[in-house]
Amino acid sequence: MKASQCIGGSGSLRKRTFAGYRTIGHSEIFAFTLIEIMLAITIFGMVLLGIYSSWTAILRSSKVGLASAAETQRTRMSLRAIDEALGSAQLFGANIAYYWFLADTSGDFADLSFVARLPSSFPGSGLFGEQVVRRVRFFVDSDERQLLLQQTPLLEANEAKVKPYTIVLAPNVNLFGLEFFDTNKFEWVEEWLSTNQLPKIVRVSLGFGDSQKRVSRPEDVARKTVFLASSAIPPQLQIPAIRGNPGFVPNPLQAPPAPTQQTLAPQSAEQ
Numbered sequence: 001m002k003a004s005q006c007i008g009g010s011g012s013l014r015k016r017t018f019a020g021y022r023t024i025g026h027s028e029i030f031a032f033t034l035i036e037i038m039l040a041i042t043i044f045g046m047v048l049l050g051i052y053s054s055w056t057a058i059l060r061s062s063k064v065g066l067a068s069a070a071e072t073q074r075t076r077m078s079l080r081a082i083d084e085a086l087g088s089a090q091l092f093g094a095n096i097a098y099y100w101f102l103a104d105t106s107g108d109f110a111d112l113s114f115v116a117r118l119p120s121s122f123p124g125s126g127l128f129g130e131q132v133v134r135r136v137r138f139f140v141d142s143d144e145r146q147l148l149l150q151q152t153p154l155l156e157a158n159e160a161k162v163k164p165y166t167i168v169l170a171p172n173v174n175l176f177g178l179e180f181f182d183t184n185k186f187e188w189v190e191e192w193l194s195t196n197q198l199p200k201i202v203r204v205s206l207g208f209g210d211s212q213k214r215v216s217r218p219e220d221v222a223r224k225t226v227f228l229a230s231s232a233i234p235p236q237l238q239i240p241a242i243r244g245n246p247g248f249v250p251n252p253l254q255a256p257p258a259p260t261q262q263t264l265a266p267q268s269a270e271q
Contacts, residue, residue: 071208074170078147079224081123081169082204085136086226088116091198094235098154103178103192103199109140110178114198115154123167124151137164140176147173147206175207175221202226 032040091099091114104111115135118125128134128151137150150164179188181201192199207221 071172075206075208075222077123078169078206079204079222081149082112082138083224083226084119084122085114085116085138086202087229088118089114089198089228090117090133090230091115091196091232092238093196093232094238096196100195101192101198102195103180105178105190105192108142109173109176111137111139112178113137118151123149123169124165127165128153138169138176140173144171145173146171147176170206170208172208173206174209175205177205179203179205197232198228198230200228200231202228 089101091101093099099115101115102111102113113135115133117133118136119132125132131153133154135152135154138147139150140147146168147170149167149169151167152162152164156162177190178192179190179202180192180199181187181203182189183200188203202225204224204226205221206223209220
């Protein structure tokens, strides 16, 4: 069989070639075979698949980068809030009913509550005005896995009807731990049982991630060591000592006692 075959037709002579049919003696008509069309579609699909894969890779990288930046920002803001609050903590022994310090580390997440004189840059300070001395509490909602900050004015802290002002510092928290430096043993301890004393140094650990898994790698945990600038004020330093009696509180409505008069005996002329 010849490489090309002539096919007769009315008014023209067509010749079959590799690229298809063309008319001899009239205008030439080019066409593709089915195999060529399928091959072109396959190449075009591969190009589209490569573009889609590159685009999805860019989207995934952007999503991971944004999530990492947001997590870093949340970690920085959370540690900064805890640092500012602990750095301005106050405790007066004569008013321990208002100034008690509580650090509960027995559960899955730590729970920290104390009184501090907070600066104006502290989150939520604009809502309290001049009430700079407030009780703050840092804890994690075990259901939502959110690190929460609660604030209450000092004189309203013991009132049951007052609802604390709550701020979500960070979501997806899977680690919130506290360690305290024992100045007697010179080592870190995980419990602070003295509610009438302030620790000297506190180490805070924060970890973020999936709620279904716990933090296992040390590089996934952010730690902050906070040095407390103040210490507990004992009652004898709050109440002034009067007449050599420490802790004696005078009654402002009672008049002070009159001074006693002493008469001196006349001296003899011989002396």
